[in-house]
Amino acid sequence: MTETDKKSREQESDAMKITVTKNGPYIVTGGVPLIQMEICNDDEGYCRTWREVKRFPVEETYALCRCGHSENKPFCTGMHAKIGFDGTETAGNEPWLRHPRIIRGPELELHDYENLCVHARFCMRAGGIWGLTEQSDNPEAREIAIEEACNCPSGRLVMKDRETGKVIEPDLEKSIVIIEYPPRGEHGPLWVRGGIPVVSADGKPYHIRNRLTLCRCGKSENKPFCDGSHVQH
Numbered sequence: 232m233t234e235t236d237k238k239s240r241e242q243e244s245d246a247m248k249i250t251v252t253k254n255g256p257y258i259v260t261g262g263v264p265l266i267q268m269e270i271c272n273d274d275e276g277y278c279r280t281w282r283e284v285k286r287f288p289v290e291e292t293y294a295l296c297r298c299g300h301s302e303n304k305p306f307c308t309g310m311h312a313k314i315g316f317d318g319t320e321t322a323g324n325e326p327w328l329r330h331p332r333i334i335r336g337p338e339l340e341l342h343d344y345e346n347l348c349v350h351a352r353f354c355m356r357a358g359g360i361w362g363l364t365e366q367s368d369n370p371e372a373r374e375i376a377i378e379e380a381c382n383c384p385s386g387r388l389v390m391k392d393r394e395t396g397k398v399i400e401p402d403l404e405k406s407i408v409i410i411e412y413p414p415r416g417e418h419g420p421l422w423v424r425g426g427i428p429v430v431s432a433d434g435k436p437y438h439i440r441n442r443l444t445l446c447r448c449g450k451s452e453n454k455p456f457c458d459g460s461h462v463q464h
């Protein structure tokens with residue numbers, strides 16, 4: 232790729248944005264790639280890997296359903312108006328971002344933003360990410376703990392290297408992923424990857440993160456973010 236190509240690609244991705252509309256869909260602009268992915272289990276039944284199922288043709292602008300009632304998911308078909316969807320944004324000014332639960336192990340430090348859990352369950356393998364962090368002077372435990380944190384789509388789990396003080400983040404393509412989990416028949420949130428800005432209906436930008444998840448069932452009590460309400464307990 233030439234320098235000019237690189238620059239124009241960077242400019243294109245700078246233009247990417249997701250705007251929440253009042254009681255309506257997410258308006259996605261800037262040609263954001265839209266992908267459907269599934270969470271796959273390992274032989275022991277633990278969530279382990281992602282599988283890309285489908286890429287939608289790239290559109291400059293499109294509207295994604297957030298009420299959960301579209302007849303053509305993931306796109307909005309106007310059903311939100313017919314059902315009188317109340318999409319009031321309740322995420323506030325995200326004070327939780329300043330107060331994660333912190334687990335300090337010998338080499339790793341886990342920042343756990345519990346109210347962002349979307350039940351993707353990557354964190355449960357090998358005894359769970361919390362215990363693995365506490366044993367992070369064991370190379371195998373350390374490796375699994377990092378893998379589990381990086382697979383967490385919502386960014387509930389963020390791992391830091393204690394020696395360098397650096398946050399360990401996965402390198403993610405700027406894109407929106409529709410999460411599906413066939414083993415449980417769950418239709419998960421929209422996984423916003425690579426730091427795409429999300430702006431509220433009244434023009435307020437949310438904190439930009441490498442990983443975050445937006446509600447697409449309409450039931451979250453932390454709109455526009457997913458709070459795991461799509462999962463039946």
Ligand code: FES
Binds near residue numbers: 255296302
């Ligand atoms: S938000 Fe428009 S159909 Fe769901």
